[in-house]
Amino acid sequence: MATTGIAARKAMVEGVAYRYAQQYEDSEKEFIEAERLASSYQPQIMGEILNNRGALEVEEVKYVAAQETFHRALLLARERKDRVQEANALGNLGFVATKQEHFDESIDWNRSALELSRALGVKDTVAAIVGNMGWNYFALGDFENAMPLYRKAAEDSERRKLPATQAYWLTGVANSYYALHDERSAQAILEQALKLARGLDEKSILIKCLNDISPVALETGRMDLAEQYNKEALDIQRAGLDQSGVLYSQLMHARIQASKRHLSEAQRLLRGISRDPRADTPLKWEAQARLAKVYDDEDKFAQAEKEYRKAIGTIEAARKSLKQDEFRLTFLSSGIEFYDDYVDFLIAHGRPDDALKVAELSRARTLTEGLASTTEAASPATSRVRPQQDSKELNALLLFYWVGHEHSYLWAITPTKTTYFSLPKAADIEPLVKSYRKTILGMRDAQDAGSSEGKQLYAMLVEPAKNLIPLGSRVIVLPAESLYGLNFETLVVPEPMPHFWIEDVTLTTASSLTLLAASVTHPLPKAKNLLLVGNTEQPSADFPVLPQAPAEMKNVSHYFPDGDRKVLEGKQATPSAYLASNPERFSYLHFVTHGTASQTRPLESAVILSREGDSYKLYARDIVQHHLNANLVTISACNGSGTRAYSGEGLVGLSWAFLRAGAHNVIGALWEVSDASTPQLMDSLYGELDQGKDPATALRDAKLRFLHSPDSGSVFKKPFYWAPFQLYAGS
The missing domain is CATH 3.30.420 (Nucleotidyltransferase; domain 5)
Incomplete structure (x- = not known):
């Protein structure tokens, strides 16, 4: 048996069984033996063995080793063109990145795994990856993106009659609602998940449901119910039936004790959690911030402030570890509650100037850091x-x-x-x-x-x-x-x-x-020149030609001599033409186009230009890569300012992207603009600028022309027509 291919698979299966039994040493021995045998007799199952061994290393909290094992599995799968094991390895790399709290990296791995798994039709793998991506987005503070992913994973589990995973993913849906301050929806879904969990033998799922429903009960003023749920979770853990989630159960117990004014006990518990090496980063900063509130209740103000500073420091360190703007944008949502508590604390203690500094610390971090680079x-x-x-x-x-x-x-x-x-x-x-x-x-x-x-x-x-x-x-x-x-x-x-x-x-x-x-120290460009982009060809049925675009292009270009303007219009107004035009040399940029704003992925917001091959969108993520020094960028398009505000960052869309690229001022729209009124407004704007007025004064005076029109019946007096355009100051 030891010299056959069957022995390799037998050793792998036994290794998996030992892992489920949490007999990790025996499991590792079996996987080592399985690798040895497979290398000689059954190399085609080596990728499967490596993926299972990596799963063992994850459970042993050997994350670096697991990462190396999954990388080996990925390389081997690609070498052997084993696409199923390649998908498994990609998903596993996403999972270990999550366990390391590298959530942005995890999303990248999971996207690749999801694309391949869907192509292969591996439904079980697809459902797990979708749920794990929900987990990633939630950890990054992007609750709007997390919720539909969690929901899809829960619905898939229900279809496949897997109540344990259904309950697990339902808690994700509920926690997303709770994070968005919709306690009623969170409660209803958690009650559904808890009912499922009570019918299972898996205590870890039951504990998760209990730990998640307890804070909702506490937040909605049902202290007795919160305490009942928490006691049930703690009793299971104390009986040795399951230790998963024990720190979260202790955190909830500390919150209940603090609410009951048992401050010494709450302090003891929170101090222990904040120092426990098993605590993940969000748990640590929450324990630190809640410990600060307990110290404040005990009139220990210096100690309270020390813990608030620790909590903010923990949040900031986690945020700085993220490599992509897309994920930095959302991250502060997961910790803004504790900035809020710190600001309230400082105000309550008569320190409004210090409170302002803390509030400022949370502002426009991704924007500022990008400009600093x-x-x-x-x-x-x-x-x-x-x-x-x-x-x-x-x-x-x-x-x-x-x-x-x-x-x-x-x-x-x-x-x-x-x-x-x-x-x-x-x-x-x-x-x-x-x-x-x-x-x-x-x-x-x-x-x-x-x-x-x-x-x-x-x-x-x-x-x-x-x-x-x-x-x-x-x-x-x-x-x-x-x-x-x-x-x-x-x-x-x-x-x-x-x-x-x-x-x-x-x-x-x-x-x-x-x-x-x-902005005070950054000089404005001395040259007065214009890059004018618009009046594009129709790139698709979704973006028809703008009838008034030629008039607006003519009106704006009129204020700049031929030698001081570059015009990209018609079929020449393409994304690549904009990027090749050296936009950094222009003091004014003006776009007369359609625009799109992405609610879920704001860096996918785009200026709609003429088609060039398959491309006709100038994406926000591309705009930020090309430095500008413009005095003013005007986006004469719908929703140029974006449609989603991020905690600390504000509306993120095309206006944000041009500010991030270095523009001193940007005019963008808060909602859909009128093709009838906008050319007139822009003509007035540039007429005022031509008289030497600054952008803020020029835009105001252009709007007041509409508002104070001598035509008493003019609909353009209504703010729908003049108010979408807003001036944003950059650096």
């Missing part, structure tokens, strides 16, 4: 933000917003002082913002008596600081969360007669104080 823009870690000095040098009042779960704040910054104001919580602000956008997009008159949201938002967001904002002020708004989707120009000032705020002030939007500080 190509310019002299300072990084948040090294820069010393001086808001009042920046206000003076920019000749503007700065309005810095923080929208939090329990409390929101506004810092109004002038050259001589910084004043903070308490605002309503996110749950009070966000529905109003959503409703007001709906009013504007419905092309209703936002100033009429039947529309109160504009007045309510002005009262909430601006009125507290109105005594610091004289008429005619230049104002730079630094929004947060849902406020990125709001054009503050459209807020309705009630007195002396209802009017839009744009009539009182000149507004610009910015992402962070750090970027504003950098």
Whole structure:
């Protein structure tokens, strides 16, 4: 038997059996023997052996060894053209990357595994990979992308009558809802998962369901139920029936003890978790932040701040380990709750200036870091933000917003002082913002008596600081969360007669104080020249020709002499032509095209140009790779600003991409723009710029021409037509 191919497979099967029995030493011996025999007698199963041995090494927490084993399996599978084992090895490399908390790398491996598994029709593998990708996106704070992946994996498990995996993936769906503050949906799905888990012999699944439903019960004020779930999980673990999730059970127990004011016990538990080498990174930062809250409740303020700093440091270290912008963008969502707690802590202890610094630390990190790699823009870690000095040098009042779960704040910054104001919580602000956008997009008159949201938002967001904002002020708004989707120009000032705020002030939007500080020291380009791109051929049925594009192209080009402009239009307006035009040498860039905004993958947002082979999209991910020094980039396209706001980063789309590339200012649209009105608005904009006005003043004056049109019946007075375009300040 020992000299036959059958023996190699027998040794592998026994190795797997020992692994399931957690007899790791015996399992390893069998896999070593299986490898030895297979190399001589049955080399075709070597890839299968290596994939199983790597799985053992993962369970033994030998992640580097597992990675090497899976790489060997991958190379061997490709050499032997064994596509099934190649798919397994790719998925396994994704799994071990997840265990190492290299979530961005894991997604890359899993995408390759998914593509191959689908081509092979290996349904079991596809379902596992989809669920694991949900896990990756969730860990990166991208809950919107995680949820449908988890849901698909759960539905597939249900179809294949696999209740254990169905329950497991359902917890992922529920946790995504919970992270998005939809506790009701989370609770309903977790109750479904828990019911499934109670019918199984797998205690690890039951513990996961109990650990996930406990915080939902606590958050919704059902302390007794939370404690009941937690006790059940702890009892299973104490009985030695299963040790998986023990640290999460302890964390939940600590939260319950803190809620019951048993602070010493909560402190002991949280301190132990934060120091436990088994704790993964998100668990560690949560334990540190919750320990800070316990110390605060005990009036141990210095120790509380120390733990908050540790938690923020842990989050930042994890974020810096990510290599791709796509994943850095979402990551802060998974830890923003604890920045929020730290800001509240500092405000409560009379330190609003320090709270502002912490709030700023979370802002526009991916944008700032990208600029720092190509310019002299300072990084948040090294820069010393001086808001009042920046206000003076920019000749503007700065309005810095923080929208939090329990409390929101506004810092109004002038050259001589910084004043903070308490605002309503996110749950009070966000529905109003959503409703007001709906009013504007419905092309209703936002100033009429039947529309109160504009007045309510002005009262909430601006009125507290109105005594610091004289008429005619230049104002730079630094929004947060849902406020990125709001054009503050459209807020309705009630007195002396209802009017839009744009009539009182000149507004610009910015992402962070750090970027504003950098903009003060970065000289604008001296040359006045234009790269004009648009009036494209129709690349597909989805993007018809824009009837007014020729007029807008003509209007804009009129303000630049022939020698100071380069025009790409018609079949010449292709992505490769833009990239080859040396866009960094132009002080003005203007796009007259369709645009797309991707909700789930914002770096896939694109300017739609003429077809060249299979390509007609200038993607945001390509834009950021080509440095700019433009004074102004104008994206005369729908949703140029993006449709999804990221915690700390703001709206990410085409405007963000051009800022990331180095543009000093970008004009982008918050919603679909009108082909009828936009050419007139752009003609007015460049007419004002031609008179020497700065972009903020020029855009405001162009909008006021619409708003103050002598034609009383003009529909262009409505904010739907002039308000989508917003000016964003870069560095």
